[in-house]
Amino acid sequence: MSTIHLIDDSATMLMSMEMLLKRAGYTVTKSNSAEAAMKDLQEITPKLIITDLNMPGMNGIDLIQTLKQQTKFRFMPMLMLTTESQQSRREEAKRAGATGWLVKPVEPDQLIGVVKQLVPAA
Amino acid sequence: MPLVLKKKVAVLRGHCEIEDAESLFNWLQESSGRSLNLKELTSAHTAIYQVILGFQPTISIMPEDTSLFWLKELLTHDSKEVWL
Amino acid sequence: MSELLDVFINESRENLESASRGLLTIQSSSSHNGIIDGIFRDIHTIKGSSDLFDIKPLTALAHAAEDLLDCLRASEVVYTEEIGDLLLEVLDQISSWFDELELGTENMNEWKPVSVKLSDSLRAFINADNPKVTSYEEQPHPVSSSSENVIGNIASESPGAGPFTSTIGTFTSKFSSSSAIILLAKTQSENLYLIDYQPDHDCFFRGEDPFNVLITMPGLLGFKAAFPLLTSESDIYESALSFVAIGEADISEIDSHMAYYEGQYHVSHISRRELALSCAAEIRDAVEKLANESLLIAIEDGELEQIQSVAELLQTSGNHDPMTNAVLCYLAKGNEYPANSTQAHMQGSVKLESLQLTDNKHVKSVSLYEVELLQQQRKLLDAEYYNRELMLPSVANLTQQLLCRFAIECDLTCEESIRNAIDRALSVASTPLENSQPENDSNSIDVDSHNRHASSNSPAEEGAKSERHVVKMLKVDQEKIDYLMDIVGELAVAKNSLPYLAKQAEKEGGSKALSKQIKSHFSIVNRLTESLQSAVLQIRMVPVSHVFERYPRLVRDLARKLNKKIELVMSGEDTEFDKNLIESLSEPLIHLLRNSIDHGIELPDLRIQQGKAEKGRIDLIATPLDDSVVIEIRDDGKGIDPEKLKMLAFQKGIITEHQLETMNDEDALQLIFAPGFSTNEEVSDLSGRGVGMDAVRTMVNQAGGKIEMSSELGIGTTFKLLLPQTMSVNHVMMFEVADQMFAVSMDAVVETVKVHRSEIQRIRNQNVLVIRDKLIPLCELRSALGFENQEKGEECSILIVTSPTGEHGLVIDKFHEGIDVIQKPLEGVLSGYSHFSGTALLGDGRVLLIVNIQEILACH
Known part of the structure; x- marks a missing residue:
């Protein structure tokens, strides 16, 4: 049972990604803000975290940076959702410990392809 | 359980995570002559492969999964060259 | 998929509303800072999610708005009311597109020109000198993507890796000597790549898994891995691996696969032809060493098929060294035997020379x-x-x-x-x-860093923010709550049979003890049910702000159209109201607001003349009062003239001349509620669409409320509405007419009587009954409710009720018991029937119509 945890302040985005991932056989959990994610992730241990970059409150990069300081998350793959124009942020995300990124709007094939790579066992 | 450490044999099944690498490594160091049963291994994190390849323990049973053909090659030959 | 669309539309409507509110707040206050950011965020979210659907015109429009808002928050463009109006127009447009999407009537061909027009207007503010023309194919920030490619190129083709020969050199040096030939045997493709992948030491901490990245490389044919032997000192969480791999794919595919690992790999193209050329000598040597007659002959003859079959044969027989094996495999696959060196060279130059075109x-x-x-x-x-x-x-x-x-x-x-x-x-x-960055990118970077500063508040604020998030909210489908309500309603009715059963137990079962037990349990169940009922009703309570939210916008727009200046001041928006009833509240309020704006508040000039402030003011105040809510709409307009009202009423035949003379001001004002009234000669197209105050009053009454009005000429008008907060449990009395069950509110019931036909008297065209010296006018419910008249029996059952116009007697067929019900207002087609104030569901599934006494009597 591979769980993927999604973080985005848009319910629509969360839902659309959840649908794609569930169809591909993954279990999905969600939080609608970085702050909520910090709490939710105390209980869950997913195989992969996908977080939006721009959210009210803590942004995706800071979230990744904070999580990476915990033992539980030190090796966990994390992806950041960015928009076309945020290239410099991707590099920043890598420095913060992100594995990679996805550009919105995310193509279903692309999402599943990347996820399959980072979560070998479905 | 993906990693089962017994007295003489460690059995790796299914997918082994990076967190298992430390236990496996420590276990291998505890006593010589320990071997690995990779029969039902299907995939693993690089850190696990790094331990297996770097420690060069005895492999009691090779992985049967076809996707791990390359691992079998690396473990059986010295050349470290794999053709798929 | 439509579930996703629903979520999208609902979420986006919230975003739109939040954005609207923001824009309206800017109008009234002068500080814009955080607000524009919030609006930007709302539009940004809408744009992002809309991209999931095939609604390009909407996405494009949202994009244009987002760009303008971006400039606004970066202070590159100054906010003006004109911009605010345009943005509101855009929000409206998007909202109406949502309506179409919900109904399934959307039409992209119609949307496109609208989107283009509005987008251009928006962008005109960004680029005041040269407005851009929007096209759908317009890709945002094309510059950054091309510069990205360049950066990618630098990374993927190392400065050190020179011309093709060194790539092959790398290959042959890293791999075994026979590897080139093995590769040639494996594939005929020209599209080969060589990749040198050296994962960073700390890559595991970024969630990277190099071996798996390698194994899944597109078109992978073979690889060589380097890994250190581990000692007890080794850090197993440090990656000490490196790989060289070769495969068959476009370089772009590899770059795509390795997108996240920039800086950790080099990839270059390998020409199969060159590789073949470089191996030529080795192949020849191997064949010579083998010294097989048939093979050599076949080669000399140049018979490809022959070479192939001989090589195949030789492969299966005997033990050969890896190199020979590789060569045989190569030949067996039908590859060309390389001619000797001088020949090859000649071939090269011959080809060149043959370029005598x-x-x-x-x-x-x-x-x-x-x-x-x-x-x-x-x-x-x-x-x-x-x-x-x-x-x-x-x-x-x-x-x-x-x-x-x-x-x-x-x-x-x-x-x-x-x-x-x-x-x-x-x-x-x-x-x-590159370092100085093209225009677009620098803007986005600045904005980004600005954004980060804006969003990274002080730790204290952050703490407070997350605290607020702790209040856990549940989003629940309204249908589920309604269902819950129904069940609770049924439970309320069902429990009512218990006392009866208790009695039966005593009477027929002869068990007094049992009866007592049932009764005591009944009181427990009763108490619990009542708590349950009120708890469920509480769930449905929402603050009136839900409804009030739309009003400032409404007021603003209407005022604009009439060239009036009006301010809406609201208070008590936290007051809670039943979600289902809230719509019944909204309608009358909107009409009252419209009236105030249309007829109440005067034109600015006139107001100044009268010594009033130029801006008219409407107060909307909600206050809880016991089980009800008091809503006050007060304006400081010109008030209502009782004389004028009386005159109009007289003209319309609503009052008599005598009344015209004698009626006092107070009563005159109440005439406004009379049916068929309009206080303004010209029916203004805003509020005069046949909606008078009588309709408003009916709405309020139907919702179980009351409305009052007071007014002072030249000072202003105040409307007070009293509305029940929840669909409370009503105790009603059931009765039967024409085999159907009806009920009236128990509060209204004075008494029930059964009289002989003869006791009914007729006075002035109306049936009356005399009871204890009281004259009670009667109303035949059969005919009042529209049933056929039946042969009247000897006895009449009459329900004596009170109403604002005194006591009346309702002639019915049969009495029934009183029960507790949860009354639901009439919906849909039935809502026009003012005879009934609501319905209730009986335990056996029958629907009970609850009669509105006032209306029934009035119509009769």
Whole structure:
């Protein structure tokens, strides 16, 4: 049972990604803000975290940076959702410990392809 | 359980995570002559492969999964060259 | 999929509303800072999610709005009311598109021109000098993507890796000597790549898994891995691996696969042809060493098929060394046996010379000398000291010219590698330019950093923010709550049978003890049910702000249209109201607001003349009062003239002349509620669409409320509405008419009587009954409710009820018991029938119609 945890302040985005991932056989959990994610992730241990970059409150990069300081998350793959124009942020995300990124709007094939790579066992 | 450490044999099944690498490594160091049963291994994190390849323990049973053909090659030959 | 659309529309409507509120707040206050950011965020969210659906015009419009808002928050464009209006118009447009999406009537062809027009208007503010024309194909920030490619190129083709020969060199050096031949045997493709992948030591901490990245490389044919032997000192969480791999795929595919691992790999193209050329000697040597007659003969004869079959045969027999095996495999696959070296060279030059093409205009033959020259050029271009702006363009130029003149078509790799070298050199030269960043990117970076500063509040604020998030909310489907309500309602009714059963138990079962137990349990169940009922009703309570939210916008727009200046001040928005009933509250309020704006508040000039403030003011106040809510709408307009009202009422035949003379002001004002009234001669198209105050009052009454009005000429008008907060449990009395069940509120019931027909008297065209010296007018419910008249029996059952117009008697067929019900207002088609104030569901599934006494009597 591979769980993927999604973080985005848009319910629509969360839902659309959840649908794609569930169809591909993954279990999905969600939080609608970085702050909520910090709490939710105390209980869950997913195989992969996908977080939006721009959210009210803590942004995706800071979230990744904070999580990476915990033992539980030190090796966990994390992806950041960015928009076309945020290239410099991707590099920043890598420095913060992100594995990679996805550009919105995310193509279903692309999402599943990347996820399959980072979560070998479905 | 993906990693089962017994007295003489460690059995790796299914997918082994990076967190298992430390236990496996420590276990291998505890006593010589320990071997690995990779029969039902299907995939693993690089850190696990790094331990297996770097420690060069005895492999009691090779992985049967076809996707791990390359691992079998690396473990059986010295050349470290794999053709798929 | 439509579930996703629903979520999208609902979420986006919230975003739209939040954005609208923000824009309206800007109008009234002067500080814009956080607000514009919030609006930007709302639009940004809408744009992002809309991209999931095939609604490009909407996305494009949202994008244009987002861009403008971005400039606004970066203070590049100054906010004006004109911009605010345009943005509101855009929000409205998007909202109406949502309506279409919900109904399934959306039409992209209609949306497109609207989107383009609005987008252009929006963008005109950004670029005041030269407004851009919006097109759908317009990609945002094209510059950044191309610069990205350049950066990608630098990373993927190492400056060290020179012309093709060194790639092959790398390959043959890393791999075994026979590997080249093995590769040649494996694939016929020209599209080969060589990748050198060296994962960072700390890559595990970024969630990277190098072996798996390698194994899943597109078109992977083979690889060589380097890994250290581990000691007890080794850090197993440090990656000490490196790989060289070879495969069959476009370089772009590899770059795509390795997108996240920039800086950890180099990939380059390998030409199969060149590889074959470089192995030629080895292949020949191996064949010679094998010294097999049939093979040699076949080779000399040049018979490809023969070579193939002999090689195949030889493969299966005997033990050969890896090299021989590889060669045999190579030949067995039908690959060409390489001719000897001089031959090969000759072949090369023959090819070049055969470039004596028929078309003399464009092409000249190329001598070997010139090829040598170009090869030299290639080497020079790669050298470090040429990577300076001064030398490069001229060198590049020269080479280009040479290329053109000689049109080397045959030697593709030569041209290609020269081109690559030139491109590489030029792009490396332009790295200083990269640092300063093209216009677009610098803007986005600034905004981003600005954004980060804006969003990274002080720790204290952050703490407070997350605290607020702790209040856990549940989003629940309204249908589920309604269902819950129904069940609770049924439970309330069902429990009512218990006392009866208790009685039965005593009477027929003869068990008093049992009866007592049932009764005591009944009281427990009763108490619990009542708590449950009120708890469920509480769930449905929402603050009136839900409804009030729309009003400022409404007021603003209406005021605008009439050239009036009006301010809406609201308070008590937290007051809670039942969600279902809230709509019944909203309608009358909107009409009252419209009236105030249309007829109440005067034009600015007139107001100033009267010594009032130019801006009219409407107060909307909600206050809880016991089980009800008091809503007050107060305006400081011109008030209502009782004289005028009386005159109009008289003209319309609503009152008599006598009443015209004698009626006092207070009563006169109440005439406004009379049916068929309109206080303004010209029916203004805003509020005069046949909606008078009588309709408002009916709405309020139907919702179980009351409405009052008071007004002072020249000062203003106040409306007070009293509405029940929840669909409370009503105790009603059931009765039967024409075999149907009806009920009236128990509060209204005075008494029930059964009289002989003869006791009914007739006075002035109306049936009356005399009870204890009281004259009670009667109403035949049968006919009042529209049933056929029946033969009247000897006895009449009459329900005596009170109403604002005194006591009345309702003639019915049969009495029934009183029960507790949860009354639901009439919906849909039935809502027009003012005879009934609501319905209730009986335990057996029958629907009970609850009669509105006032209306029934009024109509009769």
